[in-house]
Amino acid sequence: MKPETETALAAMIKGADAPVRIVGGGTRPIGAVSGQVLSTTGLSGISLYEPGALTIVAGAGTPLSTLNEALAEGNQRLAFEPMDHRGLLGTTGEPTIGGVVAANVSGPRRIQAGACRDALLGVRFVDGSGRVLKNGGRVMKNVTGYDLVKLMAGSWGTLGVLTEVSLKVLPVPEAVGVVLIEGLSDRDAVRALSMALGSPFDVTGAAHTPRGIDGAPVTMIRIEGFADSVAYRAEQQQSLLAEFGPSTVETDPARTSAGWKWIRDVEAFHGQPGDVWRFSVKPSDGPELTERLAQQxxxxxxxxxxxxxxVWALLPEGADARAPGLHGHATLIRASAETFARVPAFHPEPAPLAAISAGLRAKFDPNGILNPGMMG
Incomplete structure (x- = not known):
């Protein structure tokens, strides 16, 4: 099924008598979901772009590259820096903006600019009964139904099929500087990142790899803005973090862009055998989690x-890393079909939250046809 209009999509879902598997660009097939494929790629195109209002509206099937090209002409960008999963998952195709929103895909800049859902102003979607629903608007002050807008981001198509999204965008900064510290242990690196993030010097990226491109640990702190401000804040960060040893500041645009793409897309794991897990934890718990994984x-x-x-982790094939007592969330991002059939992709929700989620799915998808089994 590949509807070309919202009306056609609504008719298809209303007439569906079996589960459907919702697919945008097909670049992030996570979990074990069966059913007839429903492609949103026919719902494509930018219907509104107002650089002065920092707003863009597009069909859910619009390629992310199309949005990025249009925004670049206005010297603007999606602030939440969505990840490209293709290299990590070994997929092809073009990521779509609907897929980005449905999975709430957010990159390194989330710590400063917020997640995808924080940039989402409004949505149009078709629920599991074939109803066309609209929530939100084109400006942040329009908060009608705003909670449902947030719910659609990260619902993975289980509440409805997105047809159109409205997003807030931001200008591209004049300059970028990255403070680099080499050789830190995981615990010291997280402590340094916490100090940088707790400073008044507006960090837009804070990452650490125990094994950089040259094999040595590297801690990365990104600062963006006007050139003079970036230079000043980078110098202040170096002074603040002097206890962790010498540091350097990288300002070359090509190198800084490549470095944060390496982090954003988890390029360290591209082409390597094994399963990929994604853990969301309290930062101070990250090193302890890593130690527990290494022990096993x-x-x-x-x-x-x-x-x-x-914390991204590359583990042996078939590993079940949903550790008892984990204070956070574990998501299985890459694995074989056999592993996905045995290990749920998403961390089990606490009973009260699971009841709320089930209630929402029952309301918006009473027949249970939209990506069944994806999230419980």
Missing amino acids: WPEAQVLYDWGGGL
Whole structure:
């Protein structure tokens, strides 16, 4: 099924008598979901772009590259820096903005600019009964139904099929500087990142890799803005973090862009065998989590983002890393079909939250046809 209009989509869903698997660009097939494929790529195109209002509206099937090209002409961008999963998952195709919103895909800048859902102003979608619903608007002050707008971001198509999204965008900064510290242990790195994030010097990226491109640990702190401000804040960060040893500041645009793309897309794990897990934890718990993983799987590799609050882990195939007592959330991002059939992609929700989620799905998808089994 590949509807070209919202009306056609509504008719298809209303007439569906079996589960459907919602697909945008097909670049992030996570979990074990069966059903007839419903492609949103026919719902494509930018219907409104107002640079002065920092707003863009597009069909859910619009390629992310199309949005980025249009925004670049206005010297603007999606502030939440969405990840490209293709290299990590070994997929092809073009990521779509609807897929980004449905999965709430957010990159390193989330710590400063917020997640995808924080930039989402409004949505149009078709629920599991074939109803066309609209929530939100084109400006942040329009908060009608705003909670439902937030719910659609990260619902993975289980509440409805997105047809159109409205997003807040931001200008591209004049300059970028990255403070680099080499050789830190995971615990010291997370402590340094926490100090940087707790400073008044507006950090837009805070990451650490125990194994950089040259094999040595590297801690990265990104600062963006006007050139003079970036230079001043980078110098202040170096002084603040002097106890962790010498640091350098990288300002070359090509190198800084490549470095944060390496973090954003988890390029360290591209082409490597094994399963990929994504852990969301309290930053101070990140190193302890890594130690626990290493105790069970000595070959484990990790990458820290969001100041240590996001930990990516490369583990042996078939590993079940949903550790009892984990204070956070574990998501299985890459694995074989056999592993996904045995290990749920998403961390089990606490009973009260699971009841709320089930109630929402029953309301918006009473027949249980939209990506069944994706989130419980």
